[in-house]
Amino acid sequence: MSNSVIRLFKEPLIQFLLIGACIYAAYGLFGDPEEQEADLTVLVDANRVNGFAAQWKARWNRPPTREELGGVIDGFVREEILYRQAVAMGLTQDDAIFRRRMAQRLEFLTSDLAKVDDPDEAELQRYLQDNIDQFRAPDMISFVQVFFDPDARDEATLDDANTVLAELTAAGVPDPETLQAGDSFMLPNYFNSATELEVRKRLGSGFTQSLIGLEPGVWHGPVLSGFGVHLVYIFERVQAPEPALADVRSQVLEGWQREEMGTFNKKFYEGLKSRYTIVVEDAGLAPGSVLEPPKGPSNTTGTEQ
16 A cells, blocks of 8 residues: 555544444444434433533522523533444443443544644644744743832821832832832842743732733832732843744644644534434523523424534
């Protein structure tokens, strides 16, 4: 068999078509027509819909919205279709205990089939450029902060901070003496080349978000954190350069493979789902419920998806 033929059979689309052909052939040879028609209908009856709603309310202490309940139903339909396909392929015995495991096994199987040869450098470079922020190193920021303790200063905290801000602004670039203007603090006054994540861990997301937009070379404040009030002087903010493919190749390859496998699995499931008739019965919900079907000229007792 030539190398070109071998590469052809490694293509995910070709593998998907071959799997589908084998499945259809097996049904045609060994399946009973009436049983096949029944097996291609997924019924989500009213009792099951009500059960999903009750489980959601027990877990989250509120009834689900129609969108949230629809998501639960979609998950059940997906699991049911994959389960039936796993049974049809003989992956394990037909036992309810293994229902979820069998659906997962089929997904693992299709993930294995989706594995293809490594992409060429041009394809990896394209994926890197499309997802550049995912692989860029974090930006760095260097700053000092002067802390004012609201527990010690009470209502005078903001007024004291503004008074000191005027003094520090007049003094210009901070030095060790000007940093003594505030109150004692458990964290350092000076942060050198810290990442956004490091600042967030120490001073909180609110303080960090305020810090991002501040101009370097100027005193700013008051800036609030979960600890209290701060005056801030930013020395510099260094934006990380775009990474070269050679430096992050393994991470880019892993991301590309994960995306390809996700696309393959989605197409595989959609192909299976298209063969089924999905019937979801209305649950007879009480008036005023967030799950009550929308009012209109024609509410049906069941829907097909």
